[in-house]
Amino acid sequence: xxxxxxxxxxxxxxxxxxxxxxxxxxxxxxxxxxxxxxxxxxxxxxxxxxxxxxxxxxxxxxxxxxxxxxxxxxxxxxxxxxxxxxxxxxxxxxxxxxxxxxxxxxxxxxxxxxxxxxxxxxxxxxxxxxxxxxxxxxxxxxxxxxxxxxxxxxxxxxxxxxxxxxxxxxxxxxxxxxxxxxxxxxxxxxxxxxxxxxxxxxxxxxxxxxxxxxxxxxxxxxxxxxxxxxxxxxxxxxxxxxxxxxxxxxxxxxxxxxxxxxxxxxxxxxxxxxxxxxxxxxxxxxxxxxxxxxxxxxxxxxxxxxxxxxxxx
Amino acid sequence: xxxxxxxxxxxxxxxxxxxxxxxxxxxxxxxxxxxxxxxxxxxxxxxxxxxxxxxxxxxxxxxxxxxxxxxxxxxxxxxxxxxxxxxxxxxxxxxxxxxxxxxxxxxxxxxxxxxxxxxxxxxxxxxxxxxxxxxxxxxxxxxxxxxxxxxxxxxxxxxxxxxxxxxxxxxxxxxxxxxxxxxxxxxxxxxxxxxxxxxxxxxxxxxxxxxxxxxxxxxxxxxxxxxxxxxxxxxxxxxxxxxxxxxxxxxxxxxxxxxxxxxxxxxxxxxxxxxxxxxxxxxxxxx
Numbered sequence: 001x002x003x004x005x006x007x008x009x010x011x012x013x014x015x016x017x018x019x020x021x022x023x024x025x026x027x028x029x030x031x032x033x034x035x036x037x038x039x040x041x042x043x044x045x046x047x048x049x050x051x052x053x054x055x056x057x058x059x060x061x062x063x064x065x066x067x068x069x070x071x072x073x074x075x076x077x078x079x080x081x082x083x084x085x086x087x088x089x090x091x092x093x094x095x096x097x098x099x100x101x102x103x104x105x106x107x108x109x110x111x112x113x114x115x116x117x118x119x120x121x122x123x124x125x126x127x128x129x130x131x132x133x134x135x136x137x138x139x140x141x142x143x144x145x146x147x148x149x150x151x152x153x154x155x156x157x158x159x160x161x162x163x164x165x166x167x168x169x170x171x172x173x174x175x176x177x178x179x180x181x182x183x184x185x186x187x188x189x190x191x192x193x194x195x196x197x198x199x200x201x202x203x204x205x206x207x208x209x210x211x212x213x214x215x216x217x218x219x220x221x222x223x224x225x226x227x228x229x230x231x232x233x234x235x236x237x238x239x240x241x242x243x244x245x246x247x248x249x250x251x252x253x254x255x256x257x258x259x260x261x262x263x264x265x266x267x268x269x270x271x272x273x274x275x276x277x278x279x280x281x282x283x284x285x286x287x288x289x290x291x292x293x294x295x296x297x298x299x300x301x302x303x304x305x306x307x308x309x310x311x312x313x
Numbered sequence: 314x315x316x317x318x319x320x321x322x323x324x325x326x327x328x329x330x331x332x333x334x335x336x337x338x339x340x341x342x343x344x345x346x347x348x349x350x351x352x353x354x355x356x357x358x359x360x361x362x363x364x365x366x367x368x369x370x371x372x373x374x375x376x377x378x379x380x381x382x383x384x385x386x387x388x389x390x391x392x393x394x395x396x397x398x399x400x401x402x403x404x405x406x407x408x409x410x411x412x413x414x415x416x417x418x419x420x421x422x423x424x425x426x427x428x429x430x431x432x433x434x435x436x437x438x439x440x441x442x443x444x445x446x447x448x449x450x451x452x453x454x455x456x457x458x459x460x461x462x463x464x465x466x467x468x469x470x471x472x473x474x475x476x477x478x479x480x481x482x483x484x485x486x487x488x489x490x491x492x493x494x495x496x497x498x499x500x501x502x503x504x505x506x507x508x509x510x511x512x513x514x515x516x517x518x519x520x521x522x523x524x525x526x527x528x529x530x531x532x533x534x535x536x537x538x539x540x541x542x543x544x545x546x547x548x549x550x551x552x553x554x555x556x557x558x559x560x561x562x563x564x565x566x567x568x569x570x571x572x573x574x575x576x577x578x579x580x581x582x583x584x585x586x587x588x589x590x591x592x593x594x595x596x597x598x599x600x
Contacts, residue, residue: 020439028451139587143527143580145534147553148572155560247444254446255535273450273539281454285447292442 006304010297018074021289026070029278031063039276040083057083070282074290079283084275089283092268099169100257100264103180104249107187112242115192119199123207124226134196141193150259153186167261183260187253195241202237206230236306243299247291323516323593330592337588343581351401354394363391363547371564381566383555389567392547393574399548400530400578403463407529408522410468411475416511416518418472419479424487424506433480437473445470449532453541463542467529475521482514516593523589527582530575549575 037050037059054060058069073079079089122134158166164182206212207230215225254266261267265284272280331337353359366386367378374381380389422433440448448470456462486492487510495509530549536542537550549571556568 016435017438017442020435021442024439024443025451028455033455139583140580143576143583145531145549145553145572145575147534147538147550148568148576151553151556151560151568159561255538269447269450270539273454273541276454281447281451285443285451288444288447289442292444296442 003301003304007297007301010300014293014297017293018290019071021293022070022074022286023067025282025285025289026067029282030059030066030070033278035059036083036276036278070286073283074286079286080279082272082277082280084272084277084280089280092280093265093283093287096263096265096268098171099176099262100266101249102176103183103257103262103264104187104253106180107184108191108245108249110184111188111191111195114188115195116199116238118192118196119203120226120231122196122200123203123230124222126204126207135200138193138196141189142197146190146255149186149189150255153182153189154259157182165260167259169260169262179260179262183253183256183262186256190253198241199234199238203230203234206234209233236303239302239306240299243295243302244292246295247288327589327592331588334588336584340581340584340588343577344585347397347401347578347581350394351398354398355402360391360394363387363395367391371559371562374566380570381564383552383567384559389552389570392552392567393549393570395547396549396552396571397574397578399460399543399546400533400575402460403467403533403548404526404529404582406464407467407471408525410464411472411525412518412522414469415472415475415521416479419476420483420506420511420514422476423480423483424502424510426484426487430480433476437476440470441473446535449536450539450541453536453539458541458544460543460546463533463536466536467532471525471528475517475525478517478521479514482517483510486510486513520586520589520593523582523586527579527586530579530582534575 035050035054037045037053037057041049041053051060058066061069077090079093081088082092085092118134122131125131154166158164165179167179169179170176203226207226211233212225212230215229216222220229254270256262257264257266258270268280269284271277272284331341350359354361364387367388368382368386370382370384370386372378372382372386374389378388378390380393383389383392418433418437422430449466452466452469453462456465483506492505492509495505500508533542533548534550534553537548538554542548542550552567552571553575556564556571559565559567
């Protein structure tokens with residue numbers, strides 16, 4: 001079976017999952033959730049106003065038709081308009097994605113490089129003081145609340161010391177840099193703990209394999225074994241972990257974006273939550289699930305490219 | 314005749330290993346203390362009057378108010394204690410809910426196989442594809458606000474990993490000799506699954522419970538920040554969220570002590586999870 005057939009088949013398998021996602025979201029928002037017109041019109045709405053708004057939003061259609069609408073918007077990526085700002089959602093996504101990516105891409109790349117390097121260091125010096133303290137620090141860093149990092153970071157480095165902008169954003173290449181430094185640093189601090197531990201376990205998994213013993217037996221230096229042999233083999237789970245994180249980059253870090261006033265997708269989502277803006281929340285959920293599914297397919301394809309042992313069927 | 318020493322059971326061996334490491338003992342002591350504090354607060358024996366004014370607004374920590382006071386002059390210490398009750402109950406309930414869903418679905422899928430398996434796999438792949446934060450938001454949106462909504466929403470987003478693991482493990486055990494032997498003795502499917510297979514996969518549940526517990530405590534803070542969490546109880550999340558407006562005025566104590574309280578219990582559960590995994594999962598031994 002060729003790689004193209006495999007790709008097509010994997011994409012085909014993704015369709016039921018995508019239908020499942022839209023179904024779950026549809027049930028949550030269109031069936032279980034209460035009447036949104038009540039929240040939208042406020043307390044003094046008349047029944048007639050509510051009925052009119054329901055008609056306008058297409059909420060008086062039969063459920064099956066409403067679901068087909070949701071499904072259609074998933075495949076055409078046309079999610080309609082926001083209930084609160086009346087902007088087309090696809091346009092909001094385009095603008096927001098830019099801001100989100102300017103923060104998340106540099107933060108993600110730096111955090112990943114740093115944690116892989118630290119994991120290699122820990123694995124290389126395993127069971128020494130360095131390794132143990134790296135593990136301990138990772139666990140300690142993982143145990144602090146996300147909000148505490150953001151609040152303390154913003155207070156100390158932006159407010160007290162004034163090294164960075166407290167909040168805000170400007171579009172365009174060099175202009176956004178001062179606004180993203182501190183959020184990116186907090187992002188890195190947040191992801192290093194779990195990542196270092198995860199990568200270290202993966203690398204140590206490889207260290208116990210037979211080929212490492214063979215390499216050691218033929219007299220290779222520890223360094224060569226680790227960087228040339230172990231790292232190459234550990235790359236598969238590392239790549240998986242990296243690729244499956246990519247969808248969350250586009251949504252950005254909800255909390256970081258909202259604290260630092262970065263107008264990305266995470267921020268848009270939070271505002272939509274505050275305004276009971278169902279179409280935007282639905283669009284963001286569907287979008288991020290779709291990206292997750294697509295990147296999972298990409299991971300599987302990468303697997304077959306990297307590791308010839310994995311059979312295509 | 315060779316006399317073998319009586320083999321210790323897995324659980325007794327695990328306990329022995331847990332009590333061998335000083336760090337794990339410390340973690341267990343921390344967890345025990347938090348549980349006691351939570352129970353005492355629940356029965357109203359301590360911090361029952363957290364809602365009363367004990368001093369001026371925003372009094373800094375002093376001999377009189379050890380951890381300071383909040384905007385309404387309430388004791389931060391009492392609020393931290395009351396928050397412990399909330400956090401422990403969130404951890405426990407969420408753990409229980411996710412384990413019930415995860416084990417039930419995972420065991421069914423793994424044991425029955427076929428179309429049931431495919432449906433359950435489809436369902437958890439679907440849930441796993443929706444970013445947990447979005448699912449959480451959607452669920453709390455529907456369930457409304459309050460502690461019950463927090464339990465259910467968090468419980469319904471944290472079961473997927475456990476379900477996947479249980480399914481795989483039950484599938485592996487289903488065709489083992491001991492299960493066949495039980496079947497030959499006339500054990501029903503239910504008995505084979507519950508009496509014979511499930512005890513053999515219980516170790517996964519224990520490790521996952523410990524992980525979910527601390528994860529739930531951490532997630533509660535985020536829900537509170539989003540305004541979807543606790544309403545009239547002083548949870549750590551609400552206290553940390555309050556700090557957004559307090560910090561610029563130099564009021565650091567609510568944030569610091571709520572963060573510290575949370576940090577200790579989450580750290581203890583992280584240490585316990587690691588120790589449990591080392592003790593219960595022989596594949597990972599010696600790493």
